[in-house]
Amino acid sequence: MNLSLATKSQLIIDKAKELGFDLCGIAEADFLSEEKDRFTDWLDKDYYGEMGYMANNIDKRLDPRLLVENTKSIIVVALNYFPEHTQKDPDAPVLAKYAYGKDYHFVIKEKLNALLAYINEEIGETQGRAFADSAPILEHAWARKAGLGWIGKNSLLLNRKLGSFMFLGELLIDMPLEYNSESYPDFCGGCNRCIRSCPTSAIVAPNVVNGSKCISYFTIELKGDIPEEMKGKFENRVFGCDICQDVCPWNRMVKPHSVEAFKPNPDILSLSKKDWFEMDAHQFGSLFKNSAVKRTKFKGLKRNLNFLEE
Template sequence: MDELNSEIRSLATQLGFIATGFAPAVQSTGFHHLTQWIESGYAAGMQYFADRLDAYHHPDGVLTGTKSIIALAFPYPPDAGTPPETPRQAKVARYSWPGLDYHDVIHPKLKQICRLIVDRVPQSMARGVVDTAPLMEREVAQLAGLGWRGKNTLLLNKQLGSYFFLACVLTDVELPTDSPHQSSHCGTCTACLDACPTDAFPQPGVLDASRCISYLTIEHRGSIPMELRSGIGDWLFGCDVCQEVCPWNRKPSRVSTDRNAIPLSLIDPHELLTMNEETFRHRFRKTPFWRTRRRGMMRNAAIVLGNQGDAASLSALRTAADEPDEIVQEACQWAIEQIVANQFP
């Protein structure tokens, strides 16, 4: 099977993956940590973890008869440089810059790898997954030699840092495996823990999602707790703070000259507040913003504008405050109060 491994690595590189490793399908050694994390309430509103908990025990929960897993890293989009500074600027997570749902980008590539396996080994099975299946992906990636789990819970790689997506292909074909990555290279560094604006890390390697800006601005469906709003700052969608301060991400980024490749990085929060449902659907249906929906993005936009404290935002906020949705109303009213207090202390 060494030849098949080589073919898979070659195809993965052609498809744009920047790291490939092979791991055995074994029972998860970190399952008890997942259980503790859920029981501590750190999963917040992500009930799907508890609902599928048993499936995380072994890769068989994703594909029956799995013997091998191919762990793959796909790069975040290139750095397009610093967007022009404007009073209305907001921040979105780096991975969303191209305005494409990464699942839609990566899944077709995984299907090509699956087809290669089935073509080479008739009657075999293969399934590709990208963070939506009950699989301990970072544990698998570590077993496959791709890196170690950092104190911010993300997989880190000496050459690649953490600016990449993890994906896996599971198969019932037994493939030669790579040596696991045994050591951590975080040392005494706590930059990621110290920099988190909302103190979302109760201890190294443990994330309290209920305090995480990425969770609050993407997954969370209700009002954002008052005590966490100032910490959100300018983050409209997601957050990169714990990655930005990581020493392993200090290598120069690839720079793109195509400004049109990153439309979401230049989004104006005022525009989100004045956009109707039909326009939002047309513009963002195939983008990461769609997961949060118009209601969530309006809520986020209001909080960003409230944190910025610019009186020029009052008109858009007052208009959006008439929305029938109570969560949007409340966020806009809060932002108005913050701005008024800032202008007339």
């Protein structure tokens, strides 16, 4: 079957949506020349804190063809994770919304691997690899190049219909396709609510986040003690932070997702403030066994809780 590049691409996009992805776009794999200076400047300013892995494989981050040999096309997908319900106790430590349900890494990869299988079976033989925040890929840059949205002032991808509560994933394949050629307009305009609302002043300039000052960094990535100067600035966040997304006007009209795996664990949402602070290791393991929260481990969660309580 001799399909045109345009037909192949449309079949892939249609299948991605059939698999449950909300958005799908395709970009040509090449060197991210427009990202080089911005990214190296971010590294030079040590904005990555203890996330040493960010300074590794810089060449691969800027050129995915070095990550997966013979890559021609990057298929980028997005999946809405905005929940219908949030935590019940207004005084309970706040959990980032992305951690309410099943760990997204597994969900995204499973769907992307199904998409890869479809391409091989119905479109043509290809080699490829699926990624979901699991490799040195500048995924927001590729999502923008694929036409899925624009980069907001909080450095997250924004889409007019889905806002920013989206998981991203990438499928790198060695098959040439038709590529997005239109740049998604920047609709942030003069709004700077995310910058003004960040309690730790981590958004140091439009589109630039000092990761080492972000609440998500302190509650997830940092392994040691949280700096005392951050005391009183977390606004009760215990794992991750959605503040810059919650205040964004583009998230006001976002509809809740319909992904079964992302449905909130009702036991997590019903935790009271008292429940959080009295949680033991067994309860932690039971509640968060399929959640991204397990990344911080019980020890890390207790450190975060103690920091909020002191």
